[in-house]
Amino acid sequence: MAQYARGAAAVAVIRLRNPPVNALSLTVLQALEDGLKRADADPSVKAVTICGENGKFSAGADIRVFSSPKKQGLGLGPIISLIERSEKPVVAAIEGIALGGGLEVALGCHYRIAHVQARMGLPEVTIGLLPGAEGTQRLPRLIGIPAALDIITTGRHVPATEALKLGLVDEVVEENTVEAAIRLATKLIGQPLGHRRLSLRPVPRLPNMEAFLSDALMKVKKRAQGCLAPELCFQAIKAATELPFADGVRKERELFNILLTSGQAKALQYAFFAERAVEKWTTPNGASWKSASPQPIRKAAVIGLGTMGRGIVTSLVKAKIPVVGLEQDLEYLNTGRKAVMLLLEREAMKMEQGAQTLDFHNPARLQFTVDFDVLRDVDLVIEAVFENMALKKEIFNKLSRICKPEAFLCTNTSALNIDEIASVTNRPQQVIGTHFFSPAHVMRLLEIIYGRHTSPTTIATAMQLAKVMKKVGVVVGNCFGFVGNRMMFPYTQQAVFLLEEGSRPEDVDRVLEDFGFKIGPFRMSDLAGLDVGWRSRKDQGLTGPSLAPGTPARQRRGYRYSPLPDLLCEKGRFGQKTGKGWYQYEKAGGRISKPDPWIHSFLSEYRDTHQIKTRFIDQEEILERCLFALISEGFDILAEGIASGPEHLDVIYINGYGWPKHRGGPMFYASTVGLPNILAKLQKYSEMHPDVPQLRPSAFLKKLVAMGNPPLNDWMSYLHRQSNKL
Numbered sequence: 001m002a003q004y005a006r007g008a009a010a011v012a013v014i015r016l017r018n019p020p021v022n023a024l025s026l027t028v029l030q031a032l033e034d035g036l037k038r039a040d041a042d043p044s045v046k047a048v049t050i051c052g053e054n055g056k057f058s059a060g061a062d063i064r065v066f067s068s069p070k071k072q073g074l075g076l077g078p079i080i081s082l083i084e085r086s087e088k089p090v091v092a093a094i095e096g097i098a099l100g101g102g103l104e105v106a107l108g109c110h111y112r113i114a115h116v117q118a119r120m121g122l123p124e125v126t127i128g129l130l131p132g133a134e135g136t137q138r139l140p141r142l143i144g145i146p147a148a149l150d151i152i153t154t155g156r157h158v159p160a161t162e163a164l165k166l167g168l169v170d171e172v173v174e175e176n177t178v179e180a181a182i183r184l185a186t187k188l189i190g191q192p193l194g195h196r197r198l199s200l201r202p203v204p205r206l207p208n209m210e211a212f213l214s215d216a217l218m219k220v221k222k223r224a225q226g227c228l229a230p231e232l233c234f235q236a237i238k239a240a241t242e243l244p245f246a247d248g249v250r251k252e253r254e255l256f257n258i259l260l261t262s263g264q265a266k267a268l269q270y271a272f273f274a275e276r277a278v279e280k281w282t283t284p285n286g287a288s289w290k291s292a293s294p295q296p297i298r299k300a301a302v303i304g305l306g307t308m309g310r311g312i313v314t315s316l317v318k319a320k321i322p323v324v325g326l327e328q329d330l331e332y333l334n335t336g337r338k339a340v341m342l343l344l345e346r347e348a349m350k351m352e353q354g355a356q357t358l359d360f361h362n363p364a365r366l367q368f369t370v371d372f373d374v375l376r377d378v379d380l381v382i383e384a385v386f387e388n389m390a391l392k393k394e395i396f397n398k399l400s401r402i403c404k405p406e407a408f409l410c411t412n413t414s415a416l417n418i419d420e421i422a423s424v425t426n427r428p429q430q431v432i433g434t435h436f437f438s439p440a441h442v443m444r445l446l447e448i449i450y451g452r453h454t455s456p457t458t459i460a461t462a463m464q465l466a467k468v469m470k471k472v473g474v475v476v477g478n479c480f481g482f483v484g485n486r487m488m489f490p491y492t493q494q495a496v497f498l499l500e501e502g503s504r505p506e507d508v509d510r511v512l513e514d515f516g517f518k519i520g521p522f523r524m525s526d527l528a529g530l531d532v533g534w535r536s537r538k539d540q541g542l543t544g545p546s547l548a549p550g551t552p553a554r555q556r557r558g559y560r561y562s563p564l565p566d567l568l569c570e571k572g573r574f575g576q577k578t579g580k581g582w583y584q585y586e587k588a589g590g591r592i593s594k595p596d597p598w599i600h601s602f603l604s605e606y607r608d609t610h611q612i613k614t615r616f617i618d619q620e621e622i623l624e625r626c627l628f629a630l631i632s633e634g635f636d637i638l639a640e641g642i643a644s645g646p647e648h649l650d651v652i653y654i655n656g657y658g659w660p661k662h663r664g665g666p667m668f669y670a671s672t673v674g675l676p677n678i679l680a681k682l683q684k685y686s687e688m689h690p691d692v693p694q695l696r697p698s699a700f701l702k703k704l705v706a707m708g709n710p711p712l713n714d715w716m717s718y719l720h721r722q723s724n725k726l
């Protein structure tokens, strides 16, 4: 709702009220409209101030409305016109946030005052929409085309100080914003308002408008990577340069409706709520965010200053948590220290106020050592050494003796058993997996893995740590590869099998990149280094000296196996680092991949050696085999209780594995393809490849199909229900 009150003798105050973020629901809009009409009708009211309850103007339209059947009432534009037409001055008092429809309301006001801490933006593009309440037509008239294009097509939040420079707000205050707005409104009584009505203003011209727009469109398309909304935002803004206001609004509405009914908006809005849903973690034994309290982390330590450790230290410094970086000897320490300092210099440059804000030259904030004793007083340690169980156990045993009893011990591992690591400590309840993604100071995902003995407090503390590091923490159970890498295995396995059967690396990558992945599986493997997986397969006895003599080349433990990646490694082709992998590169360490004729003839010789008949594999088969195998593994993970809902898997894939957000994550995608279709295809591929267990459809998937293909929100409720069709 919105509360109507008198702020001063002649000023009415309309306060948007819908906790927690004053989202604009139908009720709020109705109350806003009622308030405006009441102020208009009351001759003693001479001016109006619009503000929000609890220090927040408004986060915009209630996003849930867009997927509700009642969305025909999306009538914010007419109310904004009503504000603008008012003969009494209307001043927006912006505190906290004014986003989306919230900012559009403020744009309808004649003046805008913002608190210095406030942020403004039109983030509709991030949920697959455009500012559909006339924002694409008013904002360019206020701040010009270049700034409006930037704000609308990126959806970024603009701090108040920048908003003032852009002319988005008229004044920034440090005091009580509502009182300042009431004062301004009082001063404005009786003054002409015509020039303050944005719909009546022309769009500021640029000398080279056409060239500017065509260049801007190219940039928008490049950034969009298959996402529809940025380009339609562009078109709506372009319409503002070509059409009168009313026609521009009609064009905006037309484009908005295209987006609203597109699957992409639905997927992006699902992703928005999924990210918030995973914050509310639970475990199968009943622990949950509701009852567990995080412990404060006043000082942390990171062991190992390799690629991962450096990124983790950088993230902690950015989160303003004092940190100690530890290495095994002075040589490694110095290399690690230099690398961390370089990362921090770069981060400081990116930050508004520069190095001063990070304060990383202060030893109380960042310290380097080779001495474990320095870790005596830290509240939390993140071990980020080489992926080797014996080494990790040795370190945890040492930590358990040195660190104070209440300290938390985290291991950065992508697959190793958390319980085994915890078993060598005197506090298994305080041991937890924290799987960062490389580069750790950039990637948002943090997989948080609880072991058999991990306490709820430890989970809550790790989740809180993720939050302060501005990461998305996702709580998952302990199994080989956890969620992300476990689902990745069948995906990359299928990609390699497709090469055996007739595809080329660039064919497979192109299909998955066209689907929207930032990078296909072979380019990814070249980037990460083929030697990483090779080492792990040697440790597992799948290849190398420990492989039993006489093992068939393409079979392990009775199932199909492809030795292709091992053969490449034996030839020293580790990917980008050696200049050759699945592709060739301009030099060792080069980044520009080119298809490699050597690989093509190597694959054809390989097929001859193993008497595999090369066949043409179409895009559909490439996509389905890679994605449906990954999705089937996801259903197994849900059935085993490793993750507490499909949203968890989707958030992990979007934030850690380059899954295209506008497709909502693998499990959401499965729901859009339809579970019966996925099941049928997996059954077909499984019959074609009976020696590949990863193509056999998950029992949980089969059950959901037998239960009538329920919507994704209901999947988990079917886990323990009986199905008589199975």
Ligand SMILES: CCCCCCCCCCCCC/C=C/C(=O)SCCNC(=O)CCNC(=O)[C@H](O)C(C)(C)COP(=O)(O)OP(=O)(O)OC[C@H]1O[C@@H](n2cnc3c(N)ncnc32)[C@H](O)[C@@H]1OP(=O)(O)O
Pocket: 020, 021, 023, 024, 025, 026, 029, 059, 060, 061, 062, 063, 064, 065, 070, 071, 072, 073, 074, 075, 076, 077, 097, 099, 100, 101, 102, 123, 124, 127, 129, 130, 131, 132, 133, 273, 276, 277
């Ligand atoms: C019956 C039909 C009636 C229709 C009438 C409706 C009017 C529609 C007008 C149509 C006009 C179209 C044009 C306008 C479009 C829009 O405005 S789209 C929305 C644009 N806004 C956003 O995208 C902002 C999204 N929110 C955020 O970015 C962040 O939440 C935040 C505001 C910056 C706050 O962040 P933080 O403090 O970290 O808190 P969170 O955990 O993220 O959020 C707290 C809870 O609030 C929920 N929430 C946030 N924003 C919205 C929202 N816009 N709609 C609905 N709910 C929202 C969020 O989910 C959290 O909820 P819980 O998890 O349950 O706590």
